[in-house]
Amino acid sequence: VVVKYREVKGRYLDSIILMAISRDLEGRKGVIKAGVMVMTKENIETFHDIGFDLPSTAGSSSIWIAVEAEDDKTAEDAIAFALEEMDKDQTMVKGHKRVTLDVLRDQFKEGDFPVLFISTPEEYVAGIANTALDQGVNLHIFSSNVPTDVEKTLKNKGREKGLLVMGPDAGTTIIHGKGLGFANKVRFGDIGIVGSSGTGIQEISVLLHTSGLGVESALGVGSNDMKKEIGGISTLQALALLDDVHTIFVIAKKPDPVVRKAVIDRIKSRPSVFVSLGDNVDERIGKTYHTGSIDDAVNTVLRDLGREEIGKPAAPKRIASGARKLLRGFFVGGSLCYQAQAILKAGGTDVYSNAPLDVTYALPQDWDNVSVCVDTGAEEYVKGRPHPMIDPEARNALLVKESARPDVAVLLFDVLLGYGSAMNPLEGLAGMVKGPVLVTSICGTPEDKQGYDKIRKELDSLGVNVTASAGQAAWYAAQVMKGVKQ
């Protein structure tokens, strides 16, 4: 067995391309394992985790290829293949020529709303974002783990220039019916959404679409925007951009109370809803309905507009009993994971999580014998691989594995459709065992590229209970768990 490394200096390719090359390498005869990654601090660790210890000379601004193979020739051939794949014309994307950052200002005209969508490794965000702001361009920063100081500096600079900085860690935006990042194909309408929760925005927009309503724009401001440190800078700017819509939704996970008040003060004179996701709250402040539940938020607007509310599921036919006493929740949407914990808690089931409601329920090292809701899009689960919404294989493998356990009462998960998400979000789920109660919801519309009906039929054939919303799926799971003595 031989291990070979190759450094390609001064190159950048996005992680999805490099992941595809890694997989191709691992599929070659005689290759035991392989990795091709841009050299970031995280990827040095990822290489180590998969069993490659890079030479001490490994530095930044390069791509490293690592191959373990049965013999020298196989390893060299694999590296040659990777280099060939990397050398394919990268100045074009599907026939479209790339432009450079320094000429963005020449690429748009008055009346345009120019946006730079940034999905590079986090180390590079500050420099790129700063250059774009100087070019008069708004930002949608998809990249996460950008330091708070950098975020605040960028947002202050954007505000001074009259530019909106969405993100960092902004998963979803819809502008005039067009989606950036992870977004569903929803009807155009007169509702505006501003949120620091990407999957929260998706769930609201899908439920509105399903109920016959439409979205004018949904602006994802990034997970930290309504925290104390950032102070809601982008949320308040985004609301000003949506002054012409009929109804406003704002959604945030654990918003800072002072920021929340400032936001509600901004919207309370018009039909609006503020969702403090997972909080136990139910109040009216002026014309604003303040709730902790996405379903309650949407139903309130539907009621106010004289429309039918989202249908409620029937109680489960089977509840947990005997040895089946554990809940396993595996989510690709962080906010749906968070909301599920709150609904389960209200229903009497405490669950541990890597993104817990409070630290008391932080996922322990050994979580074999406790109920859990895991956000599989969290950093520790996506090292060296794309987000599970793009590549659901690892999340689905967890579902298959846990479904075979005799002590699991209910398996709860989410299915996200839409732009940015995998064509087959159910890949690999055919091996799921029907022992536990299986429950999910589909965050998607019949217009989404994955084919809603096809996905629904496949879930039915797998024996999965499909509810109308993620909140209902969590409620259903909580009902099943009522059979378990806590």
Place this chain on the structure above:
Amino acid sequence: VIGRLKVFSVGADWFYEEMKAQDIDAKPVEWIPPVEVPDDIASILSSLKR
């Protein structure tokens, strides 16, 4: 009021391709990492100074 959407995309081409699938007026952005990545927040912040 938000004007006509014009998008530039830097980083993962996956997202750019998803934009084109929606007929968004979008352009991919060429970008090569700087020779050295700033390894502490202070240097990142200083790069933001105008």
